[in-house]
Amino acid sequence: MDKKELRSRGWFGKSGKDGFIYRAWMKNQGFPADEFEGRPVIGICNTFSELTPCNGHFRELAESVKRGVWEAGGFPLEFPVMSLGETLIKPTAMLYRNLASMDVEESIRANPIDGVVLLCGCDKTTPSLVMGASSVDIPTIVVSGGPMLTGRYRGKTIGTSDVWRFSEAYRQGQISQDELTTAEACMCRSSGHCAVMGTASTMACMVEALGLTLPENAAIPAADSRRKVIAHLSGRRIVDMVKEDLRLSQVLTRQAFENAIMLNAAIGGSTNFVIHLLAIAGRIGVELNLDDFDRLSAQVPLLVNLQPSGGYFMEDFYYAGGLPVVIKEMLSRIHGDIITVNGKTVAENCATAECFDPEVIGSLEKPVKELTGxxxxxxxxxxxxxxxxxxxxxxxxxxxxxxxxxxxxxxxxxxxxxxxxxxxxxxxxxxxxxxxxxxxxxxxxxxxxxxxxxxxxxxxxxxxxxxxxxxxxxxxxxxxxxxxxxxxxxxxxxxxxxxxxxxxxxxxxxxxxxxxxxxxxxxxxxxxxxxxxxxxRGYVNLxxxxxxxxHEGADMDFLIGGSGDVVTRDSH
Incomplete structure (x- = not known):
C-alpha cells in the first residue's frame, strides 16, 4: 500500500509544525523515527480493568497482539476504553453498553489508526467494541479473552449456571454461607469469562460466526497458551488487512448475520445475542429484525451440549473441536462462500475441523436436543x-x-x-x-x-x-x-x-x-x-x-448508522 493511503499519514506524515507536534510527543515513549515513516498503525483497543475480572488478563494478551503486529511490520499502539464488568457494575452493565460503544467509536476515529484489534471478553465488552468499530468501518479483527477453566467443587464440575442452583439450595437451607464461600473459589479458578454458554461465550461465538476472528477464537480457554498464540496471529493478520483494505463492512454482510443467527441456535446461545446482534446490524447498515431470528432459528436443533442447555463447559467444547466443527456441520444451511477477516471463506476455515467428542458436539442427524435454541x-x-x-x-x-x-x-x-x-x-x-x-x-x-x-x-x-x-x-x-x-x-x-x-x-x-x-x-x-x-442529568438521562x-437493539437512536473514519475537524 502507498504510504499516503494510510489513514495515519494524516498525522505522522505531515511536515512543519503539525508533523512536529504529532511525532514529538509520541517519541517520549522511545519510538525511533522510522516507526513514523509509513508503517501501518494498529490500535489495540483494550478493555482491561481490575473491575472487569473476565478481562483482567488483557494486559498480557495485548503484549501477544503487539508481538504479531511488530513481526508483520506494523506499529502497535494500545489504548484503553471504558470497560464493563458484568458482575460488579450497578444497576446493570447493559446501561453502559452504548456509552462504551461511543468511547470506542470516537477513540478510533479521532486517532491515527489504520486498523484495530478489539480485545474483549465480558458480556457487554464484545458488542460495545464491535458496535463502535462498525460505525467507523476500518480494518478490524476481534480477539476474545477466552473462558475460565471448568470449576471443580466436591468432586463435581461447576460453572456459572450453578450460581442459580446454589442460590435456590441456599434459600431452602440446603447449603450454608460457608459452603457458598468455598464454592466461589472453586468456580472462578482461572482467568477468563464464564465457562458455560452464557452471554460472554455466546458473544465470542458470535464474532467468530460473523467472520470477525481467526478460526477457533471462541472456545480456547483463557489460561491455555494457545489463547496467546491466536492473539499473536491476529496481530500479524491485522497488518495484512490494512494493506488489503479489508474493512468491517466487507465482512459484516447480510449473509454473515444470517450465519450468526443459525449458528447461535445450534449452540444454544444466550438470548442476549438477539439484542446485541440487532444493535451491530444497525451500526453497519444491515437490515435485520426479530422475524429474521425466528425464521432462521426454526428447525435448527441444539448441537452443542453445554450448560445451561446441556451438561458440559466451554473447555470441553474446545477440546471437542470448537465452533469450526459446528460451522462445518451447518454448511448445508449457512452461507459458506462469504469472506472472513483472514481472507478465507467460512467453508475454507472449517474444512479440516473434526469432532473429537460427539457427547459434546452433536450432528444434525443426532442432535443434543430437537428443540431450537x-x-x-x-x-x-x-x-x-x-x-x-x-x-x-x-x-x-x-x-x-x-x-x-x-x-x-x-x-x-x-x-x-x-x-x-x-x-x-x-x-x-x-x-x-x-x-x-x-x-x-x-x-x-x-x-x-x-x-x-x-x-x-x-x-x-x-x-x-x-x-x-x-x-x-x-x-x-x-x-x-x-x-x-x-x-x-x-x-x-x-x-x-x-x-x-x-x-x-x-x-x-x-x-x-x-x-x-x-x-x-x-x-x-x-x-x-x-x-x-x-x-x-448526565448519561442516564440521555x-x-x-x-x-x-426489538430494535436498545441502541441510542442517534447512534444508528456510521460516522465513517474521517475526523470531525483537523487540528493545529
Whole structure:
C-alpha cells in the first residue's frame, strides 16, 4: 500500500509544525523515527480493568497482539476504553453498553489508526467494541479473552449456571454461607469469562460466526497458551488487512448475520445475542429484525451440549473441536462462500475441523436436543415480540401453557412480594415482572429469570413460566420469556397486566396472549400513568431519552448508522 493511503499519514506524515507536534510527543515513549515513516498503525483497543475480572488478563494478551503486529511490520499502539464488568457494575452493565460503544467509536476515529484489534471478553465488552468499530468501518479483527477453566467443587464440575442452583439450595437451607464461600473459589479458578454458554461465550461465538476472528477464537480457554498464540496471529493478520483494505463492512454482510443467527441456535446461545446482534446490524447498515431470528432459528436443533442447555463447559467444547466443527456441520444451511477477516471463506476455515467428542458436539442427524435454541413469540402481550430459549427449559410441557398472572410492578415489588405467604399461587401461575426494560429500570437488567417462590421450591417445583420486559443472564435457565416489547415503561399492553389475568404461551404457534378484552384493556390504558424515572442529568438521562426498544437493539437512536473514519475537524 502507498504510504499516503494510510489513514495515519494524516498525522505522522505531515511536515512543519503539525508533523512536529504529532511525532514529538509520541517519541517520549522511545519510538525511533522510522516507526513514523509509513508503517501501518494498529490500535489495540483494550478493555482491561481490575473491575472487569473476565478481562483482567488483557494486559498480557495485548503484549501477544503487539508481538504479531511488530513481526508483520506494523506499529502497535494500545489504548484503553471504558470497560464493563458484568458482575460488579450497578444497576446493570447493559446501561453502559452504548456509552462504551461511543468511547470506542470516537477513540478510533479521532486517532491515527489504520486498523484495530478489539480485545474483549465480558458480556457487554464484545458488542460495545464491535458496535463502535462498525460505525467507523476500518480494518478490524476481534480477539476474545477466552473462558475460565471448568470449576471443580466436591468432586463435581461447576460453572456459572450453578450460581442459580446454589442460590435456590441456599434459600431452602440446603447449603450454608460457608459452603457458598468455598464454592466461589472453586468456580472462578482461572482467568477468563464464564465457562458455560452464557452471554460472554455466546458473544465470542458470535464474532467468530460473523467472520470477525481467526478460526477457533471462541472456545480456547483463557489460561491455555494457545489463547496467546491466536492473539499473536491476529496481530500479524491485522497488518495484512490494512494493506488489503479489508474493512468491517466487507465482512459484516447480510449473509454473515444470517450465519450468526443459525449458528447461535445450534449452540444454544444466550438470548442476549438477539439484542446485541440487532444493535451491530444497525451500526453497519444491515437490515435485520426479530422475524429474521425466528425464521432462521426454526428447525435448527441444539448441537452443542453445554450448560445451561446441556451438561458440559466451554473447555470441553474446545477440546471437542470448537465452533469450526459446528460451522462445518451447518454448511448445508449457512452461507459458506462469504469472506472472513483472514481472507478465507467460512467453508475454507472449517474444512479440516473434526469432532473429537460427539457427547459434546452433536450432528444434525443426532442432535443434543430437537428443540431450537431461540424462538420469537408475539401477540397482544408483546406486539413487537419477545424471545424465549426453549433449549434451556426444564419442563418442555411449559412450551404450551395457560395460567393466571402473578404481577410484580417493578423489581422492588418483586423482592418484597415473591415469598409473601399470603400470595396465592401454584406451579401453573405465570410470574410477570414489569418495568425492567430499556427505559424502565433503566438499562434492562438481567432479572428476567425470576426465582421460583420458596414454598413452591419446597414442593419440588423447579420451573414456571416467567415473563418480563427485561433480560436474563445467558447462564440462566428455565421457561423464561424476555425482552417483551413495547416495555411497560412506555405504556405497552404489558404495562396493563393485573393479578389473575390469564396468559397463554404457545411456543409452537409463536403466540403470547393476554386473555383480556380490548374494552377492558382500553379502560386500563386510560388510567395508566407513566413511571417517574427520576433521572434528570448526565448519561442516564440521555439514555432514557434516546434508547430504542429491545426489538430494535436498545441502541441510542442517534447512534444508528456510521460516522465513517474521517475526523470531525483537523487540528493545529
Amino acid at each position: 431461540l424462538v420469537v413469540v408475539k401477540g397482544n402481550l408483546a406486539e413487537n415480540g419477545a424471545v424465549l430459549k426453549p433449549s434451556a427449559s426444564l419442563k418442555p410441557e411449559l412450551m404450551q401453557h395457560r395460567g393466571p398472572a402473578i404481577v410484580f410492578e417493578d423489581i422492588d415489588h418483586y423482592k418484597a412480594r415473591l415469598d409473601d405467604p399470603n400470595l396465592e399461587m401454584d406451579e401453573n401461575s405465570v410470574l410477570v415482572l414489569k418495568n425492567v426494560g430499556p427505559k424502565g429500570y433503566p438499562g434492562m437488567p438481567e432479572v428476567g429469570n425470576m426465582s421460583i417462590p420458596k414454598r413452591l421450591l419446597e414442593k419440588g417445583v423447579m420451573d414456571m413460566v416467567r415473563i418480563s420486559d427485561g433480560r436474563m443472564s445467558g447462564t440462566g435457565f428455565g421457561t423464561v420469556v424476555l425482552h417483551v416489547s413495547p416495555e411497560a415503561a412506555v405504556g405497552g399492553t404489558f404495562a396493563l397486566v393485573q393479578d389473575g389475568d390469564m396468559i397463554e404461551l404457545d411456543v409452537e404457534n409463536r403466540r403470547l396472549h393476554l386473555d383480556v378484552s380490548d374494552e377492558e384493556l382500553a379502560r386500563r390504558r386510560a388510567n395508566w400513568q407513566p413511571l417517574d424515572l427520576g433521572y434528570d 439514555y432514557i431519552k434516546h434508547v430504542t426498544q429491545s
